[in-house]
Amino acid sequence: MDTAPRSAVVVNPVKVPDLGELRRIITEALAAAGWPEPMWRETTVEDPGAGQAARAVRDGAEVVFVCGGDGTVMACVSALAGTDVALAVLPAGTGNLLAANLGLGGDLATGIEVALQGGRRRIDVGCVGEQSFAVMAGMGFDAQMLDATSETAKKHVGWLAYVAGAVRHLRDRPMRVRISLDGGPAFTRRPRTVIVGNVGRLQGGMRLLSAAEPDDGLLDVAVLSPRTLRHWLALAWGVLRRREAVARMETFTASTVEIRSNRPQPRQLDGDLIEPGDELRVTVRPRALLLCVPRPANDPDLAHDAGAVSRDADEIRDVTRA
Structure with a gap:
């Protein structure tokens, strides 16, 4: 990307024990990578994430970080499917089915670094009604x-x-x-x-x-x-x-x-x-959702080796602890 992408964070405050700390970690990690400060959208009981993600798209976000449980992620999938805006999963809650299937585990720093490295993959989505x-x-x-x-x-x-x-x-x-x-x-x-x-x-x-x-x-x-x-x-x-x-x-x-x-x-x-x-x-x-995923080791545009995500995640932890 020639310029750093604009981003937004959709977060379920019920699933995050310290919203202030989460905001600091994400903002500092993005700033260290040269990304602008993200827009911040909190979910509500009435709107578990779809409205916040759709608003982020309208406001020009190119990457939407989603931090919450499976319900929050699903709501954002519904809003982002069919767009060119990438979904970055930041695991929270208990289930985290999509994160588990992507091999992201439950680590916040790793989830951020995956998005920063720029690996993207289009996947199918299933639809039940709306x-x-x-x-x-x-x-x-x-x-x-x-x-x-x-x-x-x-x-x-x-x-x-x-x-x-x-x-x-x-x-x-x-x-x-x-x-x-x-x-x-x-x-x-x-x-x-x-x-x-x-x-x-x-x-x-x-x-x-x-x-x-x-x-x-x-x-x-x-x-x-x-x-x-x-x-x-x-x-x-x-x-x-x-x-x-x-x-x-x-x-x-x-x-x-x-x-x-x-x-x-x-x-x-x-x-x-x-x-x-x-x-x-x-x-x-088919291929309706753009996801942030780890970039493969054989990617010719990748300047990192197979351990890059882990090492760069460690750097994020070091920065945010300082």
Whole structure:
């Protein structure tokens, strides 16, 4: 870039223990790289991030840093999809599904440095009505698990809190659904959950959809149908071992997925609950979202080696501690 890009920070104040410190770290890191001071936008209960991100675009931001949980990131994805404004994820909260799938971990300095280095990648986004998601949508057990997991537990034990939420619903009755892929004939299943993914990793690093690619123009679908605790254990073991065929799990790919249940079911997008419903219709927008990602070591324009992000993140920590 010939000139330093303008940027904005969309932050969920509930997820950040010290807003003043966060602002200082980001502002000083950007200043050290020659970037102008970022615009600052805090989310509210009424607007979890979409409005703030859209305003940042209107105000000329070229990079939007998002610091919050999965709901904040998802709201910003909805606002930035279809634009040339890059999304930079600064992990906060507990889930951070998109950050985990990008390999960014939970480190603020690393997230900043990734954006500063200029690595960019366009990925697909999934759409459910007016909302967009970058990781996955789900109907059934996965949303029940999220609903049963308390914020207090997540703060104290992190992603392991979801395990307790899952245990509460292991023996619930299955759904009865009809699934149609790309407008084809519907088929009937009695699953515990149906997950539609753009990328494959779940909470805790478990890779459910091993073939999912975020920029292939397709959605990956997993239909999970365990009936007993033994079935659940076999399914989990197969996923952990990354077997091609996993007991009690069917996988498909499509660009449009329609799931209809005989009764309303809990639903989620990118780890954030949405209104329960008896239908989940998901479409894909190919390469609609521009993401800040680590630049590859073989990038001819990259003046850093494979350890550059880590070392430069250390420099950011040193600057902001001074």
